[in-house]
Amino acid sequence: MLSPYRVLDLTDEKGLLCGKILADLGADVIQVEKPEGNPARRIPPFFEDVAGPERSLYWLAFSAGKRSITLDWDTEAGKDLFKRLAKTADFIVESFSPGDLERTGLGYDVLTKANPRLIMASIAPFGQTGPFRDYKAGDLVASAMGGMVSFTGEPDRAPVRISADLAYCQAGVHAAIGILIALSHRGVTGQGQRVDVSMQASIVRTLHTQLPYWEYSNHIVKRSGIRRFRGGVSTREIWPCKDGFVSWMFFGGAVGTQQMRGMVEWMEGKGMAGSLSGEVQNWAALDLTKVAQEKIKSWEKVIGDFFLSHTKEELYREALEKRIPLTPLNDMSEVVEDEQLAARNFWVGVNHPELRTNLRYPGFLFQTSEEKCLPKVRGRAPSIGEHNPEIYAQEMGLGESEMDSLRRKNVI
Amino acid sequence: MEKKALEGVKVVDFSWAFAGPFIGAYLGDYGAQVIKVESHSRLDITRVTAPYKDGITGVNRSGCFLVVNNSKYGITLNLRHPRASEMIEKLIAWADVVVENFGAGVMERLGLGYDELKKMSPEIIMLSATIQGQTGPRSAFAGYGWNTVALTGIGNLTGWPDRSPVGTLQAYPDSVVPWFGVVAVLAALEYRRRTGRGQYVDVSQYETTCHFLAPFLLDYIAHHRVASRAGNRCPYAAPHGVYRCRGDDRWCAISVFTDMEWEAFCRALGSPGWTREDKFASLHGRKKNEEELDTFVEEWTVNFSPEEVMALLQQASVPAGVVKTNKELFEDPQLTHQGYFQHVEHPEIGPCYQQAWPVKLSISPLHIRPAPCLGEHNEYVYTQILGLSDQEFVEYLDQGVFE
Numbered sequence: 001m002l003s004p005y006r007v008l009d010l011t012d013e014k015g016l017l018c019g020k021i022l023a024d025l026g027a028d029v030i031q032v033e034k035p036e037g038n039p040a041r042r043i044p045p046f047f048e049d050v051a052g053p054e055r056s057l058y059w060l061a062f063s064a065g066k067r068s069i070t071l072d073w074d075t076e077a078g079k080d081l082f083k084r085l086a087k088t089a090d091f092i093v094e095s096f097s098p099g100d101l102e103r104t105g106l107g108y109d110v111l112t113k114a115n116p117r118l119i120m121a122s123i124a125p126f127g128q129t130g131p132f133r134d135y136k137a138g139d140l141v142a143s144a145m146g147g148m149v150s151f152t153g154e155p156d157r158a159p160v161r162i163s164a165d166l167a168y169c170q171a172g173v174h175a176a177i178g179i180l181i182a183l184s185h186r187g188v189t190g191q192g193q194r195v196d197v198s199m200q201a202s203i204v205r206t207l208h209t210q211l212p213y214w215e216y217s218n219h220i221v222k223r224s225g226i227r228r229f230r231g232g233v234s235t236r237e238i239w240p241c242k243d244g245f246v247s248w249m250f251f252g253g254a255v256g257t258q259q260m261r262g263m264v265e266w267m268e269g270k271g272m273a274g275s276l277s278g279e280v281q282n283w284a285a286l287d288l289t290k291v292a293q294e295k296i297k298s299w300e301k302v303i304g305d306f307f308l309s310h311t312k313e314e315l316y317r318e319a320l321e322k323r324i325p326l327t328p329l330n331d332m333s334e335v336v337e338d339e340q341l342a343a344r345n346f347w348v349g350v351n352h353p354e355l356r357t358n359l360r361y362p363g364f365l366f367q368t369s370e371e372k373c374l375p376k377v378r379g380r381a382p383s384i385g386e387h388n389p390e391i392y393a394q395e396m397g398l399g400e401s402e403m404d405s406l407r408r409k410n411v412i
Numbered sequence: 413m414e415k416k417a418l419e420g421v422k423v424v425d426f427s428w429a430f431a432g433p434f435i436g437a438y439l440g441d442y443g444a445q446v447i448k449v450e451s452h453s454r455l456d457i458t459r460v461t462a463p464y465k466d467g468i469t470g471v472n473r474s475g476c477f478l479v480v481n482n483s484k485y486g487i488t489l490n491l492r493h494p495r496a497s498e499m500i501e502k503l504i505a506w507a508d509v510v511v512e513n514f515g516a517g518v519m520e521r522l523g524l525g526y527d528e529l530k531k532m533s534p535e536i537i538m539l540s541a542t543i544q545g546q547t548g549p550r551s552a553f554a555g556y557g558w559n560t561v562a563l564t565g566i567g568n569l570t571g572w573p574d575r576s577p578v579g580t581l582q583a584y585p586d587s588v589v590p591w592f593g594v595v596a597v598l599a600a601l602e603y604r605r606r607t608g609r610g611q612y613v614d615v616s617q618y619e620t621t622c623h624f625l626a627p628f629l630l631d632y633i634a635h636h637r638v639a640s641r642a643g644n645r646c647p648y649a650a651p652h653g654v655y656r657c658r659g660d661d662r663w664c665a666i667s668v669f670t671d672m673e674w675e676a677f678c679r680a681l682g683s684p685g686w687t688r689e690d691k692f693a694s695l696h697g698r699k700k701n702e703e704e705l706d707t708f709v710e711e712w713t714v715n716f717s718p719e720e721v722m723a724l725l726q727q728a729s730v731p732a733g734v735v736k737t738n739k740e741l742f743e744d745p746q747l748t749h750q751g752y753f754q755h756v757e758h759p760e761i762g763p764c765y766q767q768a769w770p771v772k773l774s775i776s777p778l779h780i781r782p783a784p785c786l787g788e789h790n791e792y793v794y795t796q797i798l799g800l801s802d803q804e805f806v807e808y809l810d811q812g813v814f815e
Contacts, residue, residue, distance in 0.1 A: 001599040004606070017623070025599050044647050045631050057634065061626035125731075127772070130749035135726045137667075140644060140652060141733035144665035147741045149654060151581035152570060158654040159663055159735055162580060163569045163642040169624040171770070173591040178771035180598035181442050185417035185776045187605060194774035201752055201770035204741060206587035208430055209463065212475020214738040215765055216463045221738050222661075225578050231462025237558060238567065238579050245577060247562035253460060289462060325555035327562040329577055332632040332639050335565050335622065343548035346619055360633050362622045366596050367545070369526065370611035373603060375596075 001373045002027040005090040005183075009066060013040040013165065014199065015095035015123040016062035017172025022091070022179070023065035024365050024375040030391065031068045032082070035410055037384045038063075047355055054354060054383050058165075062172075064350065064361060065378030069392065070385035070412045073104055078411045084396065086111045086118065091179050095123040095171075098133045108194050118192040119182040121175045127198035137199065139165040146203020151210055154225040170202035232289035236300050238329065241307045245329040246315050248307075250296065252286030262322040267306050274302040336360075350380050388412055416443025417776035421601065424449060424507040425484060426524070428456040430583065431557060431617060432513030432541050433480040434590030435597065438769065439509075440483030441780050447503065447793055448484040450786060451491060452815045459786065465761040472760040472785040482766045486784025487793045490815045491522050499813065500524065502798040504532040508604075509597055513541040516551040526612040535610040537600045541593050545616035557583025560617040565625060571641045585621040592620040650698035651677075653706055654735055655713040657721055663735040664718035666709065666725060671695070673730050680728040681712055758782040790814055 003026040009019035010032050023029040031038065043058035044051070053059075071085075072078040083106070086092065092111070094101060101107050101122075108120045122128055125137035126145075143149050143161045153160035178195035186192055204211075213219045213229075221229060226238040228249065235250045251259060260283040267273035276299055280286055288296075307315065312328035319326035328334070341347065348363035364376040392398045392412065406412045421444035425436035433448070433456075440446040450456055458476035465473045489499055500523075504510065510529060512519055519525050519540070526538045543560055544550045553559075561567045561579050571578040596613045604610055622629060628639040646652040649669045657664050668674050671694070678687035686708045691697045698705055713721050718734040725732035734740070741747060742765075750772065753765040759782070766780045790809075794800045800808070808814060 001603040021595060025595075042648075043627075045627070045635075045637070047634055049635075057630045058627045061630055126746050127750055130746045132746040135733070136673075136729055136731040137733055138646075138649065138669060138731050140646065140654070140667045141665045141731045144654065144663075144735045145733040145744075145746075147736045147738060148580075148582075149665065150663075150735045150737050153578060154572070154575070157572065158644065158656065160571060160578075160644050160654065161665075162566055162584070163639070163645075164566075164625060164628065165646075166584075166624050170587075170591075173588075173595065174770045177438065177591060177594050177598065178773060180595060180602070181417045181771070181776065182773055183602060184421070184598065185415070185773070187602075188415065188419075191775070193776065196772040196774070198746075198750065198770050198772075200746065201750065201768075204747065204752065205767065205770055206584060207582055207738070207741075208479045208586065209461075209476050210582065210738040211741065211765075211767070212479060213463050214742060216465045216475050217467055218739075219463070221581070223578075224581070226576065228581060238562075238577060240576065245562075245567070247558055247567060247579065249556075249558065255457065320550065320553060323552075323554055325553075325559050327555065327559040329562045329567040329579075330565050331568050332565055332625070332628050333636070335563070335625075336629060336632050338563075340544050340548045340550040341619065341622075344545050344616075344619070346622070357634070359630060362619070362626050362629060365592055365620065365623065366613050366615040367547075368596075368600075368611050368613050370603070370609060373600070373611060375599070 001025045001375065006030070006088060007091045007093065008032050008085060008089045010092065010094040010096070011123060012038060012095055013043055013058065014168045015093055015172050015175060016040055017169045018093050018121065018123070018175040018179070019066055020062050020064060021173060021176040021365065023378055026375070029066040030387070031063055031066045031382060032071050033068055033384055034072055035070045035385070035412065060381045061361070063381035066382055067387040067391065068382035068385055069388050072411050073106060075409065075411050077406060077409060079105055081406070081411065082106055083111065083114065087115050089115070089118060091119045091121065093121040093123070093175055093179070098122070098124050098128045112192060116192060117186060117190060119179055119186065119195065120192070121179050121195035121197060123171045123175050123197045123199065125199045127201070128196045139167040142167040142199040143203050146200045147207055147210065148203050151207070151221055151223055153223040155223060159223050167199050167203055170206065171197050171199040174202050230288060233291060233293050233296055235288070235296060239304055239307045241315060242309065242311045244312045246307060246312055246326055247329060248324070248326040250288060250299070252283055252288040256283035256286055259324045262324050266318060266322060267302070270306070272302070272306045272309070275299070276302050348377050350377060352380050354383070385412065416779060417773065418443040421445070421509065422507050423447070423509045423511060424503050426510065426512040426514070427541065428513065429458060429556070430480055430586040431589050432511060435511050435539070435541070435593040436484055437480055437482040438590070438594045439597065441769065441778050442776065443779065446484040447797070448481060448486050448784060449489050449503070450486065451488055452786070453490060465764070470760070478758070478764065478766065478783045481783035483779065483781045484784055485789035485793050486787060487790050488787035488814050490813060493813045493815070495808065495811060495813050497523065499794070499798070499808070501532050504529050504536060506798060507533065508537060508601065510536060510538045511541070511593070511597070515554040516542055516546045530610070535604060535608060537597065537604065537610045537613070539593055539597055539613040539615060541589055541615050541617070543617045545619065546614040557586035557617065560585035560621060563618050564621040565628070566621070569639060569641050572643045573641055577641055585617045588621045588624060589615060589617040645702065648695070650695060650702050651705055651709045653709070655710045657713050657718040658716055662718050664713055664721040665733050665735060666721070667731045674698070676728040677725065677730045680724050680730060754780045756780060756782040759785055759788065787814065
C-alpha cells in the first residue's frame with residue numbers, strides 16, 4: 001500500500017514500531033544506525049540468551065522487514081551523507097531528545113529546504129515543546145505521567161504498569177497515523193510537515209471513562225485490583241477457575257439480557273445457580289449502579305464457585321456456544337497455540353540463517369480483500385549496516401574509494 | 413485558512429461502543445466528514461454507560477460517548493425499516509469509507525456486507541473491527557475490550573508475581589485496534605488514490621494487540637519461555653519502580669536504565685552511603701539486590717512529594733514522573749501546553765472537554781467539534797449532504813425511517 005515511499009528510521013526502542021508498521025505496509029524503511037548499532041539492539045531477552053546486537057528479540061520483533069545502514073551523523077561527512085539521503089526520503093521518523101537533531105544540524109528546517117515534501121515524525125516522552133519537553137521517560141514514567149498507572153494494581157500496594165513496554169508501541173502507532181495524515185495533506189498541497197508525537201498523551205488516550213469520571217462527577221478513580229468501578233458499584237472482572245483465571249463481567253440492560261439469561265441457565269443446568277436463580281427476572285430492566293454492593297457480592301460468590309469448579313477451556317468453550325463474553329486469561333504459550341490465530345494464518349515464518357532458525361512472527365496487521373495489500377512482516381530485521389553496499393554503492397552511486405574513505409573515518 | 417489534512421474524506425460510521433468509533437473520531441478531528449449512524453431502537457452502549465454529566469442519566473450526557481465520538485455528524489436510521497435501504501444507498505454512494513464493528517456476519521444479514529456495498533459504490537473502502545476477526549472458528553465471538561485484555565495475555569502480565577493477575581482498569585485493546593484501524597483506512601485511501609481500487613479490511617483486536625507483545629511472543633516461540641507479570645520491574649533497568657512519596661497515596665515512578673543515569677541518580681540523592689555500595693555499582697548487581705535497593709529508594713522518596721522527586725531527578729536527567737490521577741491530568745502543565753483538553757460547547761451538557769490526539773501536525777490544524785446528540789444532524793445530513801428535499805425528509809420522518 002505504501003510501496004512508493006521511503007522512510008528513514010532513526011528511532012530507538014521508543015519508536016521502532018512506527019517503521020515496522022510502514023514496512024509491513026510496503027514502504028522501503030531504512031533504519032539509520034550509528035556504527036555501534038541501534039540502542040534497542042541491547043534490550044533483552046536475547047536469542048538463546050546470548051547477548052549480541054543481532055539477537056535482541058525486541059529489535060528483531062520491531063525492526064523486521066527494514067533495511068539498515070550505518071551512518072555517524074555527528075561527523076561532517078556523515079551529515080552530508082544524511083542530507084543526501086534525506087532528499088530521497090518521503091518520511092523521517094526519529095525519537096531523539098527534543099532539539100538533538102537541530103543541534104546536530106539536521107533539524108527539519110535544514111532538511112526540508114532541500115526536500116519540501118519531507119514529512120518528519122518526532123517521538124518524545126512529552127512531545128517537542130512545553131514545560132516537560134526535556135524530561136526523560138521510559139515506558140513506566142510515561143505510563144505514570146499519562147495516568148494509566150494510577151488506575152492499575154491493588155489498593156494495598158504500589159500502583160503498577162502492564163509488565164511490558166507498551167507505551168513505546170502506543171507512540172509508534174500514533175506516529176504512523178500522523179505520517180499518513182500528513183501524507184494525505186501532502187497529496188493535495190505537495191507540502192511536507194512535522195509530526196509531533198507525545199508518549200504521555202498516547203497513554204492518556206488509552207483512558208476512556210476515567211477522565212469524564214473526574215470531569216463530570218469529581219470522582220478520583222483508584223486502582224481496585226480485579227474489581228472495576230462502574231458508577232456507584234464495583235464488579236469483579238477477573239475470576240479464578242480450576243486451572244487459571246477467566247475474565248467476565250456482570251451486565252444489566254440490553255447486554256445483560258443477552259448474556260445473563262444464558263449464564264444463569266447454564267449454572268442452573270449444573271445445579272449451581274443458587275440465589276441467582278429467579279432473583280432477577282428481567283436483566284434488561286436491571287440498572288447495576290442501583291444494586292446494593294452487598295447483593296452484587298452475594299451474586300459474585302455464586303458465580304465464583306461455579307467458575308472454580310470448571311477449567312478455563314470448559315468455560316470458554318461453553319461461553320462461545322452460549323454467546324457469553326467470557327475469555328480465559330491466556331499466557332504467551334496459549335496465545336501462540338491459539339486455534340483462532342492459527343486458523344487465520346496469523347503467524348508468518350521468518351528465516352534467520354545467521355541464527356540457524358526459523359521463527360514464527362505475528363503476521364499481518366490486518367486482513368484485506370486486496371491481496372497485494374496484505375500488510376505483513378517482510379523478512380528478518382537487518383544486521384548492523386547490512387545494506388550499506390546496496391544503498392550507498394548501488395542506489396546512491398558512491399564509488400569504491402569513497403566508501404573506503406567513509407569506512408576508514410568510521411562514518412559508516 | 414489552512415486546509416484540514418483529511419478534508420474531502422467521507423466516512424460512514426456504523427460502529428458502536430469504544431473500539432470502532434475511535435476510528436471515525438480520529439479522522440473527523442483531522443478534517444474528514446464523518447456521519448455516525450445510530451438508531452433509537454438499539455442505542456450505542458456508551459450512550460447508556462456512566463459517568464453522566466452531573467450524574468443525570470440521558471442519552472446525550474454520557475462521558476463515555478463523548479470520549480469516542482468527536483467531530484461526527486449524528487444521524488438516526490432504523491436499519492430494519494423497509495425504506496432504510498434507500499438512505500443506505502445514498503450514504504454509501506456518498507462515502508469513501510465505511511466503518512463498522514458489529515459481530516462477524518451482522519452487516520451481511522443487514523444487507524450491508526462488502527459485496528453489497530461494492531455494488532452501490534465500486535471503490536468503497538470498508539473496515540470491520542472485531543475482537544477475533546471475520547474468519548476462523550471464533551469469529552462469532554461477541555465480546556468487549558476487556559475480553560481481549562485476557563486473550564492477549566495482557567491480563568496475566570499485569571500485577572504482582574506473588575498474587576493473582578489484576579488486568580487493566582480500562583479495556584486496553586480498545587486503545588490499540590482503532591489506531592491500527594486508522595492506519596488501515598489511511599493506507600487504503602492512499603492506495604485507492606493511486607490505483608482506483610477500494611478494499612475490505614478485517615481488523616482484529618486480538619491480532620493487533622499481539623503486535624504490541626511481539627517480543628514476548630518471540631520469546632515463547634524461540635525458547636518456550638512464558639513472560640509473567642513483574643509488578644513494576646523491568647529486566648534491563650534498576651531501580652525501576654513506583655515509590656511511595658509524602659502525602660496520602662501519592663507515588664512517583666523512577667526508572668534508571670544506564671550507568672550514567674545511575675550515577676546521576678546517586679548524586680541527586682546526595683550520594684548517601686548505600687549508593688556507594690559495590691553491590692549496586694552495576695545493573696547486574698542492582699537487579700540481583702533489587703528488593704534491598706527498592707527499600708533504600710523508598711526510604712528516600714517518602715520524604716518528598718512526588719512532584720519534588722520528579723523535579724529533583726529530572727534535573728539530573730533521570731527518568732522520573734508523578735503517578736497522575738485522573739484529576740491531576742486535567743491540571744498537567746504539559747498536556748495543557750499541548751492543548752490536549754479542548755474546550756467545546758456541547759448542545760445539551762454545555763461547556764466540556766474533548767480530548768485531542770497524541771499527534772500534533774505542524775501545518776494541519778485539528779478541529780474538534782463535540783460528539784453529536786442522538787439524531788442531532790438528521791436534517792442537515794439527509795437534506796444538505798444526501799440531497800433529500802424538505803418534503804421527502806418529512807415523508808421519511810413520518811414513516812419512522814429515522815427512528
